[in-house]
Amino acid sequence: MDASPSITVAPNVCAVCSKNVDINDSFCDNCGYPLKGSEMDQQTFVVTRNNHEIDLNESLKKVKMASNTLYWIAGATALFGIFSYFITDDPATKISLLIVNFILAAVYLGLGIWSKKKPFAGIVSGFSLYILVIILNTINDPATIAKGLFIKIIFIGYFIKGIKSALEAERIKKELNIE
């Protein structure tokens, strides 16, 4: 167990995942490394595994973009709440606008933080809320859909990529047997 990972490992430890293996095994039963395979087999295995790791890092980057999108939306929603407060005259309306937007911002922020731990649930929930808010605003005032349309499309793109990548990351992690 204390053997430091190096090229020359004890024969009863897998060279790739360092898990204990039986000296008679042909393959590592944890990662599939061909223990008795030719040098060529073993190199191919390592290259494929490295490629998976590169894919995983790509996916995690896209997941992070979607998480950050949630933070951006949280910030924008809070700012919009403050802005509405100052341009609205009716005292009851301005207070409820402020409260509603602050609660929304807090929900986006919470989902953004949570999506670091559970990317799929955090991003799917945040994206659904975002779409619902756009729909409700459009019903309330159809002109709002055109406001910041470009940004909205970019955000939606990040979310969709984030959801796909969160699934992809889960899949590769399972395949590489890392948590």
Place this chain on the structure above:
Amino acid sequence: MNNPAIENSIADQKNCSACNEVLAADSRFCKYCGADQVREHIVLGNQRWVAIKQAALFYLFDIALCCLALFVPAFKTFGWSVLFDTLLAVVAVAFFSLDWKNNKSILAWRNFSVTRLLSYIILAVAGSLFVSYTIGWLNQTLFSKQLSYYWLYSNLSYGKVIMVIFVAIMPALFEELAYRGYLLQKLLFITENKQAIFISAFLFSIMHMSLISIIWLIPFALLLGYVRVKENTLWYGVVMHFSFNLTVCLIEFHQMAHLA
């Protein structure tokens, strides 16, 4: 049964999916032929993306119907509300039965237990009482809005019966079929249990489009989702949802009687 050692040794083993050699139960790869033992679960990547799109389609249908019912003034009559409740029920039944093969198992009620059923009912009624008195007050102070369903039914003959049907029975059946049935089952296929339960609860809660109600809708929906996954049946949830909403109706009837 009478030899636990044998039971254990069998549970600790499996056979390779390719060469049929005996492997340890937690082997991810066959140590004899190298065949991947978990791959079958993993290749479902594309099917999961398709499942997400189906779930999204279902949810958009529901949102469209709810928006029409809530925000088009002309639809705010009893007749239209019956139509929209019926359409929501049709959407729930349609999506549920289109995926009948994966969904039918949760309609069974195995391991039925009166004790557990009663505990769930008590939990739902207690939750409903708590929510009615705290959130009702919050809604009134923050938004000076009175939460009331009865106005829609009050001038109908048999108003109370009709209200119980449309507030307690229909949502208990069809919201459960839609959210803890179709949607949660799809999400369980896509991701792990905890995330699936959370997403179904969150989507269910925001679909009601009331910011204050989210405070109690999310915990309630999380509980329903948890019970549905734990008990592997839809029916405890249906009964809980019914008890919760029926309590709301009874409180309103009680308040009406006092006002009159």
